[in-house]
Each structure stands twice: as C-alpha cells, then as structure tokens.
Amino acid sequence: xxxxHGYHKYLVLALASIMTMGMALSYLYSMNHFNLLxxxxxxxxxxxxxxxxxxxxxxxxxxxxxxxxxxxxxSWFWNTLCTVVVAVSLSNTVTWKRLSRFxxxxxxxxxxxxxxxxxxxGASFLERMHVASGAQCLANSVRVSDKLCRTRQRLTADSHxxxxxxxxxxxxxxxxxxxxxxxxxxxxxxxxxVLTLSILYLAELVVPCMTQRAIASMPRxxxxxxxxxxxxxxxxxxxxxxFMLFTTSIYYHTTQEKIVAFxxxxxxxxxxxxxxxx
Numbered sequence: 001x002x003x004x005h006g007y008h009k010y011l012v013l014a015l016a017s018i019m020t021m022g023m024a025l026s027y028l029y030s031m032n033h034f035n036l037l038x039x040x041x042x043x044x045x046x047x048x049x050x051x052x053x054x055x056x057x058x059x060x061x062x063x064x065x066x067x068x069x070x071x072x073x074x075s076w077f078w079n080t081l082c083t084v085v086v087a088v089s090l091s092n093t094v095t096w097k098r099l100s101r102f103x104x105x106x107x108x109x110x111x112x113x114x115x116x117x118x119x120x121x122g123a124s125f126l127e128r129m130h131v132a133s134g135a136q137c138l139a140n141s142v143r144v145s146d147k148l149c150r151t152r153q154r155l156t157a158d159s160h161x162x163x164x165x166x167x168x169x170x171x172x173x174x175x176x177x178x179x180x181x182x183x184x185x186x187x188x189x190x191x192x193x194v195l196t197l198s199i200l201y202l203a204e205l206v207v208p209c210m211t212q213r214a215i216a217s218m219p220r221x222x223x224x225x226x227x228x229x230x231x232x233x234x235x236x237x238x239x240x241x242x243f244m245l246f247t248t249s250i251y252y253h254t255t256q257e258k259i260v261a262f263x264x265x266x267x268x269x270x271x272x273x274x275x276x277x278x
Contacts, residue, residue, distance in 0.1 A: 002270070005277055011203055012266065015196055018242060019262060022249025031250050034061060042181035043138040047174070049181075061251040072244050075194050076113055079201060080106065082234045086205045089227035098275075102205075105273050109201050112268040117190045123150055126188050126261075135185025139178060142166055148180040155179065189253040189261040195245040196265035199238050201272070206234045208275040 026032045034057055042049040056062040071078060083106050087099060116125045123131070127150060137149035142163060148155065157164040157172045164172045209231055249258060 002272075003274055003276075004270070005274065007203075007207055007277075008200075008274070011200065015199060015242070015245065016262070018246050019192070019249045019258060022246045023255050023258060026250045027255065031057075031061075032252055032254070035063075035252050036254070039181065039187070040183060042179070043136075043183035044141050046140045046178045047171070050175070058251075060247045067240070067244065071240060072191060072195070075198055075241070076110065078237055079198050080110070082202060082205060082230070082237060085226075085230040086209075086234060089230045090209070101273050101275070105201070105204060108272055109197065109268070113194060113197065116193060116264065116268070126190055126193070130182060130185045130187050133185040135182045135187065137180050138183045139163060139180040140167055140171070144180050149182050152179055186260070187253065187257055188264070189248065189258045191248045191252065192245065192258045192261035193265045195241045195248065196262055197268055199241050199245070200265070200269040202234050202238050202241075204272070204275050206231050206238075208277055 034052075038049065038052050041052055059065050062068075083102065087102050091099065118124050120128065123146070127146075131146060137144050137146045139148065139155060144163065147153075154177045155163060156177045209227070252258075253261075
C-alpha cells in the first residue's frame with residue numbers, strides 16, 4: 001500500500017521545481033523581505049505594523065487576498081469535499097476495499113494536518129518547533145503568553161489593562177485593540193506544508209482514475225458526468241494549490257523554513273496508503 005509509483009517521483013520533482021523557482025526569485029530580488037519584516041514588526045511595533053499593512057507590494061504578497069482567505073486557509077475543507085465527491089462518483093465501479101483505502105488515507109492525512117498545523121495536545125507540532133527554536137510571543141514588544149499568539153485573541157485595554165498600561169501614553173487612544181505576534185525562531189511554513197501535502201494527497205484520487213483501463217470502464221449517464229466533474233474539479237484544485245505554493249515560495253518565509261515544511265509534508269505523504277495503478 002505504501003509503494004511509490006513512477007508518477008509520484010515526477011510529481012515530487014515538479015513540486016520541488018516549483019519551490020526552487022519561487023525561492024530563487026525570492027532570494028535574487030528579496031521578494032519575501034516585506035512579509036518577513038511585517039511579521040517582525042507586528043510583534044515589536046504594532047502601530048508601524050498597521051501602517052505597513054496598507055502598502056503591500058502586490059496582491060499575491062498580501063495575506064488578506066481572497067484566494068488565501070477562502071481557499072488556502074480552508075484547504076482541508078476543499079480537499080475533503082473533493083474526496084467525498086470522487087468517492088461518490090466511483091462508488092458504483094470500485095470495490096469496497098478501494099473505498100476503505102480512500103477513507104483510511106483521508107483519516108491519516110487529516111490527523112497529520114491537524115496535529116502539524118492545528119492542535120497537538122495543546123499547541124500544534126509546527127508551533128512547538130517554532131517555540132523550541134527560540135520564538136517568543138510579543139505584544140508591541142511586551143512578552144505575553146504563547147496562548148495569545150496561538151489563538152490570535154484580540155487584546156483591548158479592558159481585557160488586558162496591565163498590558164496597555166505598559167505601552168506609551170496615547171497608544172490605547174489610537175489603537176483600541178491589538179494582536180500579539182511571534183518574534184524570532186524558525187517559523188516553519190504552514191502554507192508550504194499543507195499545500196504540498198494537499199497536492200500529493202489529491203493526486204491519489206485522480207491519477208489512478210485517468211488510466212486507459214479506468215477511462216474505458218467509466219459508466220454511462222449521470223454517474224459519468226459526476227465522475228468527469230469530480231476529476232476535473234480536483235485537477236483544478238491541484239493547479240490552484242500549485243500556484244499558491246509558488247507564490248508562497250516567492251513572498252513568504254525564509255528558504256530554510258520552506259524547505260523544512262516541504263520535507264515534513266513528504267514525510268507525512270510517504271506514510272499514506274497509495275492507490276495501485278492498473
């Protein structure tokens with residue numbers, strides 16, 4: 001079940017090439033400099049951070065762009081939706097053994113995604129690595145609880161009066177609320193991790209369905225339409241994830257943080273059950 005096929009190697013090579021091109025552009029033209037500075041400024045000087053947010057160099061470099069907010073941030077929802085639609089479209093033509101492999105692969109990948117980026121007995125695994133490498137949670141240069149960075153809780157003068165009293169006079173007048181931010185350490189790229197894992201995971205859904213034998217056995221009627229829609233929809237999502245992986249490689253994080261995230265995604269994927277090719 002864990003056997004790696006030829007197309008897997010080409011896919012991993014393609015993803016590595018996408019990241020290499022993005023990181024080369026980032027290094028040559030310092031295209032990640034703005035977001036690295038923005039992250040540091042958020043923790044050290046919140047007023048300057050809010051000013052910088054207004055002048056992002058491009059939409060792709062803006063974390064608030066709609067693709068990031070509605071797709072990448074919800075990536076596992078979209079991956080799960082594709083899994084369900086593909087499984088339903090194949091339910092009349094594949095064995096229960098294959099469908100159970102779909103379910104097992106989704107469950108393992110979901111647990112890995114959740115533990116790495118959401119929760120691992122408290123903080124996520126990526127956050128634990130960030131803190132272990134020296135990161136501190138700061139609110140306008142004041143050390144605060146790591147939980148405030150993890151939950152992205154809004155801090156106000158009413159909820160945290162002692163914190164706001166430590167700021168310069170007049171700060172609470174111009175900034176009714178602030179957020180804490182991480183400073184220092186190695187911030188392993190969660191986007192790189194989830195996008196890489198998503199592409200490799202979705203490939204297991206569509207590639208085995210695109211062989212000559214699979215195409216010849218496609219049923220007629222509505223189920224054929226559903227299967228075609230599910231495959232093209234999943235391929236489209238993979239293209240979007242690849243594009244966002246490229247932009248992440250250009251505009252965000254250091255080279256080391258992206259490479260480590262990519263390797264973490266590969267480590268998770270290699271442990272997932274693979275579909276046989278017939």
